[in-house]
Amino acid sequence: MKTFKALESTKTDQGNTLSIIEKSIDDLPEGELLIKVKFSSLNYKDALSASGAPGVTRNYPHTPGIDAVGIVEETKDQNFKEGDSVIVTGYDLGMNTSGGFGEYIRVPSSWAVNLPSGLSERDSMSLGTAGLTAGLSIQALDDYNSNQGFDNSNSIVTGSTGGVGSIAVMLLSKLGSSVTAVTGKETQKGLLESLGATEIISREELSEISRTPIGKTIWNFGVDVVSGNILTLLLASLKPGGAVACSGLVGGPSFESSIFPFILRGNALLGIDSVEIPLQKKLQVWENFASDWQLDLSDLVKEVTLEELEKEISTILEGGQVGRVLVNLN
Numbered sequence: 368m369k370t371f372k373a374l375e376s377t378k379t380d381q382g383n384t385l386s387i388i389e390k391s392i393d394d395l396p397e398g399e400l401l402i403k404v405k406f407s408s409l410n411y412k413d414a415l416s417a418s419g420a421p422g423v424t425r426n427y428p429h430t431p432g433i434d435a436v437g438i439v440e441e442t443k444d445q446n447f448k449e450g451d452s453v454i455v456t457g458y459d460l461g462m463n464t465s466g467g468f469g470e471y472i473r474v475p476s477s478w479a480v481n482l483p484s485g486l487s488e489r490d491s492m493s494l495g496t497a498g499l500t501a502g503l504s505i506q507a508l509d510d511y512n513s514n515q516g517f518d519n520s521n522s523i524v525t526g527s528t529g530g531v532g533s534i535a536v537m538l539l540s541k542l543g544s545s546v547t548a549v550t551g552k553e554t555q556k557g558l559l560e561s562l563g564a565t566e567i568i569s570r571e572e573l574s575e576i577s578r579t580p581i582g583k584t585i586w587n588f589g590v591d592v593v594s595g596n597i598l599t600l601l602l603a604s605l606k607p608g609g610a611v612a613c614s615g616l617v618g619g620p621s622f623e624s625s626i627f628p629f630i631l632r633g634n635a636l637l638g639i640d641s642v643e644i645p646l647q648k649k650l651q652v653w654e655n656f657a658s659d660w661q662l663d664l665s666d667l668v669k670e671v672t673l674e675e676l677e678k679e680i681s682t683i684l685e686g687g688q689v690g691r692v693l694v695n696l697n
């Protein structure tokens with residue numbers, strides 16, 4: 368019986384506990400592709416799954432990890448061949464399907480894309496679902512703005528030292544936007560500047576600059592992962608025709624707004640889902656990262672082993688993570 372190493376979350380009366388165990392390949396679910404995982408990455412949702420947060424993963428014990436890049440070892444789909452490098456993100460991976468925090472996954476081939484040439488395995492998971500979400504956000508904003516690009520625009524990114532936020536800052540800056548980064552981490556101004564932010568403000572400063580229900584027109588574009596009061600403030604400060612792409616809820620699931628930004632300024636709130644969208648949309652973003660959107664992620668990434676992951680999971684749940692955590696399963 369072939370076994371492999373994986374992080375496992377187990378439900379107990381005192382909450383979920385994490386351990387590194389040996390699992391059997393035979394216990395993996397059905398699927399056309401058996402993949403030897405080379406890298407995964409840590410996202411906020413992984414931490415929710417690992418800690419047993421309600422509404423994320425139904426059945427424990429469970430191996431989280433919504434992201435994986437690896438090599439196809441067995442395939443029942445002729446569109447893939449043994450030895451292919453593939454990326455799998457989202458759908459049910461790491462939710463109720465054994466995920467990327469294990470050395471093997473078995474998944475439907477409809478979840479996998481070939482790693483585009485020009486993108487390394489390491490960089491694909493340095494980006495991971497966070498990067499995919501930042502990319503989808505920027506694409507949605509550009510589409511809303513009739514694909515006129517970001518030159519001479521002002522944009523604002525919240526949760527800017529986190530996974531989605533930090534990559535959104537880099538990407539908007541690379542595409543020519545002047546980026547305001549909102550952060551709760553006073554000590555990370557240097558990092559945000561190095562990512563390309565032109566202005567760095569605290570959450571409190573944002574509430575001084577922006578007025579509800581409708582305030583000064585400041586930004587063309589927003590990328591928000593926080594929701595709550597922060598999203599309320601962003602919507603009240605957009606320029607005419609501007610939009611916010613929202614993907615997260617680290618500040619809570621609800622927010623208040625008024626009709627004014629929508630009917631006086633033609634603003635829009637664009638919802639971003641990186642999980643269940645068609646595979647082709649994901650591939651498009653990966654191809655962009657392999658070409659026009661190439662980023663130097665070296666300053667942003669902390670590389671860990673499976674054994675070092677538990678500490679990082681606690682940090683991300685506390686909102687303390689900076690940049691991206693790459694999980695090396697080589």
Ligand SMILES: NC(=O)c1ccc[n+]([C@@H]2O[C@H](COP(=O)([O-])OP(=O)(O)OC[C@H]3O[C@@H](n4cnc5c(N)ncnc54)[C@H](OP(=O)(O)O)[C@@H]3O)[C@@H](O)[C@H]2O)c1
Pocket residue numbers: 409410411412496497500525526527528529530531532549550551552570592593597613614615616617618639640641642683685686687688689690
């Ligand atoms: N829709 C989708 O498909 C999708 C995909 C990926 C992620 N998400 C969601 O997006 C959010 C961010 O994910 P992530 O992986 O980037 O997480 P992350 O790395 O933990 O980043 C979140 C950042 O938000 C800020 N933050 C944390 N708690 C906050 C609070 N209470 N109020 C205001 N700001 C706070 C922190 O940055 P600062 O200290 O710099 O402010 C933190 O680093 C999560 O809610 C996640 O579930 C959704």
